[in-house]
Amino acid sequence: MAVVAVDIGGTTVKGALFDADGTVLDRATVPTFPVRAPSDAAASTSGPGATADAGGPALAAVVGLVDRLAASADRTGRAVTGIGLCSPGLVDAAAGRVVLAVNLGWVDLPVAELLADRFGVPVALEHDARAAARAEQAARSAADKSVDEFVFIPIGTGIAATIFTGGTIVHGATGGAGEFGHVPVVPGGELCTCGQRGCVEVYASAGNVFRRYREAGGALAASTREVVELVGTDPVATRVWAEAIDALATGVVMLTAVLDPSAVVIGGGLGEAGERLLAPLRTGVAERLGWRPVPSIEQSLVGAGAGLAGAALLVGTPVQPHPVKES
Ligand SMILES: [Zn+2]
Numbered sequence: 052m053a054v055v056a057v058d059i060g061g062t063t064v065k066g067a068l069f070d071a072d073g074t075v076l077d078r079a080t081v082p083t084f085p086v087r088a089p090s091d092a093a094a095s096t097s098g099p100g101a102t103a104d105a106g107g108p109a110l111a112a113v114v115g116l117v118d119r120l121a122a123s124a125d126r127t128g129r130a131v132t133g134i135g136l137c138s139p140g141l142v143d144a145a146a147g148r149v150v151l152a153v154n155l156g157w158v159d160l161p162v163a164e165l166l167a168d169r170f171g172v173p174v175a176l177e178h179d180a181r182a183a184a185r186a187e188q189a190a191r192s193a194a195d196k197s198v199d200e201f202v203f204i205p206i207g208t209g210i211a212a213t214i215f216t217g218g219t220i221v222h223g224a225t226g227g228a229g230e231f232g233h234v235p236v237v238p239g240g241e242l243c244t245c246g247q248r249g250c251v252e253v254y255a256s257a258g259n260v261f262r263r264y265r266e267a268g269g270a271l272a273a274s275t276r277e278v279v280e281l282v283g284t285d286p287v288a289t290r291v292w293a294e295a296i297d298a299l300a301t302g303v304v305m306l307t308a309v310l311d312p313s314a315v316v317i318g319g320g321l322g323e324a325g326e327r328l329l330a331p332l333r334t335g336v337a338e339r340l341g342w343r344p345v346p347s348i349e350q351s352l353v354g355a356g357a358g359l360a361g362a363a364l365l366v367g368t369p370v371q372p373h374p375v376k377e378s
Contacts, residue, residue: 053129054366055120057113058179058358059083059138061154064109066116067356068123068131069363073371077123081116083155084108106162109155113162117170133366134166134174137182137358141226147176175365180205180229181220182361183353184213187316189364190352190372197313201346202306204231205319205357210252214310232256236301254298257321264291279324296328300335307336307346318351325350 053076058065061083068077085108106113113136121131140152147163149155163174177185184203192198199218204210210232214221221228232252233245240249253259261275269287272278281288303315317328333348352372353360360370 052132053124054133054135054363054368055117055131056135056359056362057116058362059109059113059136059155061139064112064116065359066120067359068120069368071368073363073369076127077120079116079119081112083112085112105165106160107156109157110162110165114169117166121170131170131172133172134170135362135365136162136174136176137179137362138162138176139179142176142178144177147174173366177361177365179358180211180213182365183357184220186353186357186361186364186370187318187351188215189370193370194352194372200312201314201316202310202312203316203318206256206317206321207319208256208258210256216310231302231306234302234305236298251298251302255295260291260295264288267291275321279327282327296331296335299332300339303332303336304339307340312346314347314349316349316351318354318357320355322351323355
């Protein structure tokens with residue numbers, strides 16, 4: 052037995068084949084919108100299966116990826132018993148529909164039903180951030196860590212937070228709770244894409260760390276990862292990173308004052324920076340929060356694969372926490 056998990060993004064669709072105990076058997080990633088030769092344009096919406104028409108190229112990419120992973124399961128004598136999907140945008144998980152995902156070109160798409168018809172197995176759908184957060188919660192539970200009062204903050208292209216209180220996710224009145232990236236922390240600071248100034252995200256998202264490094268004249272790094280590696284040796288990288296940590300620390304102090312979490316868990320691509328991020332963040336938060344206990348600031352147990360783990364969890368596959376070095 053095996054399940055296929057799919058994390059649908061605006062640039063790539065990532066998939067993995069999990070066995071029943073949550074071990075990854077195979078992985079594959081395809082572009083969401085394959086570049087086609089002009090002569091193929093007429094065929095661009097027919098895709099690899101009949102179900103691809105309604106969802107355009109993005110659904111064709113998903114179907115092709117599931118096909119590939121199902122074939123991989125077949126080669127090892129395993130039957131695929133379910134498909135778990137996570138999608139950006141407005142998602143009606145109970146109905147299995149993506150209500151609106153602008154980056155995918157999907158409007159009211161019954162994606163779970165379309166894939167269930169095509170592959171003949173149960174299909175479950177969830178919003179990508181919520182799926183990732185539930186995977187983190189499951190991994191924490193497996194590792195005997197507190198799961199009732201914590202905040203999960205994946206840091207990637209953007210920064211959002213999923214707030215758990217009483218063990219459940221806070222959605223807010225309009226479903227918009229957790230926009231931690233758009234908490235203003237630098238009065239009169241840099242302009243954010245949201246229209247405000249000084250948002251956490253402008254200073255601390257992976258993309259913005261690299262943008263600010265280049266704008267400050269940094270020339271030694273070609274990626275955010277390299278900026279982080281240059282901290283302590285390149286003065287520009289050191290300053291830009293310190294400003295990112297400052298913005299995050301101020302934001303975490305606000306979260307802590309309002310929510311009193313037991314843990315703040317940092318995930319996403321930038322979360323892989325580990326102690327280079329966590330150690331100064333702990334210091335920054337502790338310096339500001341002298342008046343009360345500080346939450347534990349930890350690295351994600353599921354890391355950058357949280358979306359896939361969350362998608363697999365939707366169809367009953369346990370989440371295996373990958374080992375994280377404790378400080
Ligand atoms: Zn903003």
